[in-house]
Amino acid sequence: MKSKSKKKKIVVSIWDNKRFVVGFTLLMVFIVLGFIISNFSPYDPRSWGTVPEELPPSLKHPLGTTSLGRDVFWFLAEGIKNSLMIGLVAAIVGGAVGVTVGITAGFSGGVIDRILMAITDTFIAVPSLPILILLAFLFKGRASIMVLGLIISIFSWAWPARQVRAMALSLRERDYISMAFFSGEKPYKILFFEIFPHVIPWTIANFINAILVAIGQEATLAVLGLSALEEATLGTGIYWAMQYQAIFRGLWWWIASPVVAMIILFVSLFLTSKGLQEHLASRRS
Amino acid sequence: MQSSGKLLELKNVSKIFKIGGLILGTELRAVDNVSLSIDSEKPVIVSIVGESGSGKTTLARMILRLIEPSEGQILLNNRDITQLKKADELLEYRKIVQPIFQNPFAAFNNLRRVSSYLYDTAYSICGAKSKEEANKMIAEVLEAVGLSFEKVVGRYPKQFSGGELQRVSVARALMPRPKLLIADEPVSMVDASIRMNIMNLFKTLKDDYNVSCLYITHDLSTAYYVSDFIAIMFRGNIIEYGPSDLVLTQPLHPYTELLMSSIPRVDKKWQEDIKLSGIEVKEYESTGCKFALRCPYTKDICKKSRPKVIKTNDGREVMCFKYEGKKYEEE
Amino acid sequence: MAEKLLEINHAQIYYATLAGYVKAVDNVNFDINEGEIVGLAGESGCGKSTLIKSIYGFIKYPMKAISGEINLLTNGNKLNMLFVEKEELRKVRWKYISYVPQASLHVLNPVTRIKKQFLESVKREHNVKEKEAMDEVKEYLKSLGLPPDVLDSFPHQLSGGMQQRVIIAMATFLKPRIVLADEPTTALDVVVQRGILQMLRDIQKELKNSLIIVSHDMGVHYQITHKIVIMYAGKIAEIGPTDEIFNNPYHPYTRLLINSLPRIGDREQRSGIEGSPPNLLNPPEGCRFNPRCPSKMKICEEKIPEMVEISKGHFVACHLFQKNGKRVKEDAE
Numbered sequence: 049m050k051s052k053s054k055k056k057k058i059v060v061s062i063w064d065n066k067r068f069v070v071g072f073t074l075l076m077v078f079i080v081l082g083f084i085i086s087n088f089s090p091y092d093p094r095s096w097g098t099v100p101e102e103l104p105p106s107l108k109h110p111l112g113t114t115s116l117g118r119d120v121f122w123f124l125a126e127g128i129k130n131s132l133m134i135g136l137v138a139a140i141v142g143g144a145v146g147v148t149v150g151i152t153a154g155f156s157g158g159v160i161d162r163i164l165m166a167i168t169d170t171f172i173a174v175p176s177l178p179i180l181i182l183l184a185f186l187f188k189g190r191a192s193i194m195v196l197g198l199i200i201s202i203f204s205w206a207w208p209a210r211q212v213r214a215m216a217l218s219l220r221e222r223d224y225i226s227m228a229f230f231s232g233e234k235p236y237k238i239l240f241f242e243i244f245p246h247v248i249p250w251t252i253a254n255f256i257n258a259i260l261v262a263i264g265q266e267a268t269l270a271v272l273g274l275s276a277l278e279e280a281t282l283g284t285g286i287y288w289a290m291q292y293q294a295i296f297r298g299l300w301w302w303i304a305s306p307v308v309a310m311i312i313l314f315v316s317l318f319l320t321s322k323g324l325q326e327h328l329a330s331r332r333s
Numbered sequence: 334m335q336s337s338g339k340l341l342e343l344k345n346v347s348k349i350f351k352i353g354g355l356i357l358g359t360e361l362r363a364v365d366n367v368s369l370s371i372d373s374e375k376p377v378i379v380s381i382v383g384e385s386g387s388g389k390t391t392l393a394r395m396i397l398r399l400i401e402p403s404e405g406q407i408l409l410n411n412r413d414i415t416q417l418k419k420a421d422e423l424l425e426y427r428k429i430v431q432p433i434f435q436n437p438f439a440a441f442n443n444l445r446r447v448s449s450y451l452y453d454t455a456y457s458i459c460g461a462k463s464k465e466e467a468n469k470m471i472a473e474v475l476e477a478v479g480l481s482f483e484k485v486v487g488r489y490p491k492q493f494s495g496g497e498l499q500r501v502s503v504a505r506a507l508m509p510r511p512k513l514l515i516a517d518e519p520v521s522m523v524d525a526s527i528r529m530n531i532m533n534l535f536k537t538l539k540d541d542y543n544v545s546c547l548y549i550t551h552d553l554s555t556a557y558y559v560s561d562f563i564a565i566m567f568r569g570n571i572i573e574y575g576p577s578d579l580v581l582t583q584p585l586h587p588y589t590e591l592l593m594s595s596i597p598r599v600d601k602k603w604q605e606d607i608k609l610s611g612i613e614v615k616e617y618e619s620t621g622c623k624f625a626l627r628c629p630y631t632k633d634i635c636k637k638s639r640p641k642v643i644k645t646n647d648g649r650e651v652m653c654f655k656y657e658g659k660k661y662e663e664e
Numbered sequence: 665m666a667e668k669l670l671e672i673n674h675a676q677i678y679y680a681t682l683a684g685y686v687k688a689v690d691n692v693n694f695d696i697n698e699g700e701i702v703g704l705a706g707e708s709g710c711g712k713s714t715l716i717k718s719i720y721g722f723i724k725y726p727m728k729a730i731s732g733e734i735n736l737l738t739n740g741n742k743l744n745m746l747f748v749e750k751e752e753l754r755k756v757r758w759k760y761i762s763y764v765p766q767a768s769l770h771v772l773n774p775v776t777r778i779k780k781q782f783l784e785s786v787k788r789e790h791n792v793k794e795k796e797a798m799d800e801v802k803e804y805l806k807s808l809g810l811p812p813d814v815l816d817s818f819p820h821q822l823s824g825g826m827q828q829r830v831i832i833a834m835a836t837f838l839k840p841r842i843v844l845a846d847e848p849t850t851a852l853d854v855v856v857q858r859g860i861l862q863m864l865r866d867i868q869k870e871l872k873n874s875l876i877i878v879s880h881d882m883g884v885h886y887q888i889t890h891k892i893v894i895m896y897a898g899k900i901a902e903i904g905p906t907d908e909i910f911n912n913p914y915h916p917y918t919r920l921l922i923n924s925l926p927r928i929g930d931r932e933q934r935s936g937i938e939g940s941p942p943n944l945l946n947p948p949e950g951c952r953f954n955p956r957c958p959s960k961m962k963i964c965e966e967k968i969p970e971m972v973e974i975s976k977g978h979f980v981a982c983h984l985f986q987k988n989g990k991r992v993k994e995d996a997e
């Protein structure tokens with residue numbers, strides 16, 4: 049024991065992790081673009097005919113304009129904001145429900161565990177896309193950003209719930225949890241001070257992943273015309289470009305902008321999450 | 334046998350683990366039909382001795398309510414512990430039963446001060462009303478285990494040696510003045526040279542604080558030193574039980590004999606060589622006596638059917654065909 | 665007289681830490697002869713593993729050989745294991761000296777079959793064909809009472825005791841002159857422990873080599889060793905023939921170690937040793953045992969006791985004994 053405590057603690061900074069630095073920097077660009085710059089749009093990016101149609105990129109319209117008379121840049125900025133919002137809502141709701149269900153199932157065991165896991169497994173097993181399509185269909189493309197996020201979160205809690213339950217099961221076996229119980233520590237305190245610290249690193253990584261998946265799902269729905277078509281999102285950006293055959297008509301800036309933005313956003317989220325996971329793993333050992 | 338006057342009573346307790354998948358998996362009877370009791374009249378130390386994998390920890394975890402028995406009942410003061418659900422019942426339970434874990438460094442959270450557990454216990458379990466009262470309780474138990482308040486309070490687990498930290502966990506367990514300590518291999522992680530200090534502590538607790546103790550170990554010498562009764566476990570069964578003097582000086586069961594002869598004593602050297610087996614898995618699955626494959630006295634019947642528990646007239650119980658129908662009466 | 669296989673002279677092996685040197689092995693001297701089973705005893709943190717690793721030439725940062733020599737004597741050659749070339753080490757390992765590390769249950773590679781691991785360790789020196797080597801290995805395992813089908817298993821399929829027996833078989837297969845075993849049975853059950861100790865002893869009898877066995881359990885030493893080295897806080901407290909150590913322990917530490925053991929059939933009140941071994945970053949002045957010693961005198965805090973020979977082969981380093989072997993005062997019990 050003595051020799052262990054004497055081992056030098058090497059302080060590893062998260063900024064030494066290249067993946068994280070690259071991913072996070074890119075992500076910050078998106079966040080600034082979506083949440084700050086988008087507010088300075090000279091016109092409502094959603095309304096039609098505010099700018100001349102089908103102009104290629106220029107100084108005035110950095111990413112060109114569309115056949116609908118929208119400015120691609122400002123539409124994209126607004127779209128990034130909304131897509132991130134959908135991702136956040138789905139990740140927060142899904143994560144919170146997932147962690148709660150997982151911890152409850154893992155720690156109560158018995159019947160409660162079995163019922164909760166049966167439900168969870170159902171949600172994992174059924175293919176999510178057809179059901180999402182069905183649900184979105186009910187809104188006929190008129191869902192608000194918030195509602196879209198909630199619809200997507202219906203499927204984003206199940207996997208985290210399983211994972212957290214597995215963690216809870218192994219934590220439950222740990223002596224220091226039993227020790228806390230026999231010391232009369234209140235259950236909520238055990239939860240917050242003994243268990244959460246172990247689940248949090250994983251939760252953060254999972255949270256970013258959930259954002260990524262939700263943004264992707266929204267885009268899928270949008271391409272099918274089932275998303276919030278009135279709103280600007282990365283998905284609806286692609287939808288309108290496809291509706292007006294932007295590719296065949298040589299309006300490459302219209303279709304390329306949301307697609308490239310989406311790819312870069314995915315990569316940045318992926319790198320951030322991966323880097324974080326690596327960092328937390330190295331810190332734990 | 335009437336069931337009053339028992340602090341703890343295990344009635345035909347089994348724990349079955351499913352291992353492997355749902356379909357192809359098998360069952361493992363980690364604890365197999367165990368009955369055992371501790372009187373409430375006079376405090377006693379009962380040792381459970383067995384090799385690793387014999388089911389000792391599983392048994393302890395069932396008594397501590399950390400897992401539920403698959404079969405049988407565990408009674409504490411005549412109440413089934415699996416029925417305790419309400420907060421006040423659980424509080425009451427923790428005032429009577431307290432655990433001591435094998436590895437003190439795994440039992441205390443590294444990031445918390447050791448004393449925070451002592452304060453928690455003082456406030457939540459012992460009902461301390463003020464800081465002064467809690468301090469007084471803590472100082473008292475720490476003194477009982479030979480540590481000083483100043484030396485313990487405010488420090489983190491890593492600042493203690495294994496022996497010291499284990500003493501802190503004994504002190505904490507002692508705070509509610511429990512009737513029963515469940516100590517699962519409490520000294521296997523500390524040096525042989527300081528084991529006796531902790532063993533003596535259990536004796537003191539019994540004599541001065543009326544605390545009974547279930548001492549789980551694979552070390553027969555310390556078990557002999559502290560305990561009044563000994564239960565020898567083998568592959569989930571208690572194969573011999575009785576007063577420790579008798580069990581360890583005139584063992585009945587052939588496995589107890591083997592255990593005894595394997596202790597590295599410092600007064601008598603080993604004579605003939607023993608044989609080790611490579612057949613551990615088979616022993617669990619055997620429908621006969623689980624020791625039959627290694628036993629020097631094996632008869633045909635040993636391999637075919639499971640021996641019953643035979644009570645002897647000197648107050649022992651043994652599970653072996655050698656004694657069936659012999660000079661000992663069967664119950 | 666039996667041939668000397670190993671001589672340790674003034675060995676100093678420290679650990680470099682930010683706070684300074686941890687003096688884990690400090691001026692240790694003793695010899696090991698052919699045919700001897702030597703026990704190394706003492707509480708954890710006293711430097712036993714450090715010494716064993718150094719004998720094997722396994723010195724890796726932050727561990728540092730400061731001075732002295734640990735000479736491996738092979739066919740008239742001297743090889744100082746404290747300051748040795750990698751190439752030289754490669755030549756003597758497995759063949760002249762082999763090592764069963766502490767916590768050796770993590771030694772076997774979990775994803776490789778035993779067979780492959782065995783052959784790798786064996787073929788390193790032997791220029792034999794795989795098939796022949798395999799037959800030899802099987803034969804050897806059989807002679808040790810191990811079922812040959814362990815060779816086809818992965819480590820996790822074997823019990824802890826079986827893994828340990830396989831490791832010992834690997835370490836002794838090439839008939840080394842010195843076998844080092846660091847706590848080979850700690851964490852195993854008594855029955856398995858006895859089997860493994862007997863196996864080590866039988867191999868030693870067969871090869872007529874020397875075995876150095878580390879344990880903090882005095883019972884283990886009593887059962888199989890010929891000679892015991894008691895270490896305390898990086899120094900040797902007492903060395904002597906096993907029976908001598910148990911019948912006439914001279915050093916207060918040895919006495920306490922022996923008396924702290926419970927015995928079946930004797931319920932007499934016993935106590936462990938109070939306190940714990942010192943931090944070797946700043947060991948106590950004088951005799952390193954003085955803070956815990958019941959017989960402590962004034963000189964004990966001032967002067968490091970020298971090793972004196974009390975009877976043939978029985979040495980002790982304690983101020984209770986003068987150069988001529990006379991006792992200064994009786995032990996406080």
Ligand SMILES: Nc1ncnc2c1ncn2[C@@H]1O[C@H](COP(=O)(O)OP(=O)(O)O)[C@@H](O)[C@H]1O
Pocket residue numbers: 350351352361363383384385386387388389390391392
């Ligand atoms: N949660 C579990 N799931 C499956 N098997 C288990 C579990 N816990 C213990 N076991 C098995 O039960 C047997 C008894 O284990 P244990 O009670 O820990 O024994 P001991 O404490 O005597 O070493 C072992 O074979 C072990 O592998």
Ligand SMILES: Nc1ncnc2c1ncn2[C@@H]1O[C@H](COP(=O)(O)OP(=O)(O)O)[C@@H](O)[C@H]1O
Pocket residue numbers: 050051054679680681686688706707708709710711712713714715726727943944
């Ligand atoms: N890597 C290390 N760095 C610093 N100190 C160490 C290291 N390894 C061991 N030590 C110290 O060296 C001393 C001897 O350790 P060790 O040889 O492992 O003792 P033993 O085997 O007798 O338990 C101990 O005080 C320990 O704290």
Ligand code: SF4
Pocket residue numbers: 915916917951952953954955957958959960961964969981982983984
């Ligand atoms: S030298 Fe002194 S302190 Fe050291 S062991 Fe001997 S009597 Fe005790």
Ligand SMILES: [Mg+2]
Pocket residue numbers: 389390391518
């Ligand atoms: Mg156990």
Ligand SMILES: [Mg+2]
Pocket residue numbers: 709712713714766
């Ligand atoms: Mg060691």
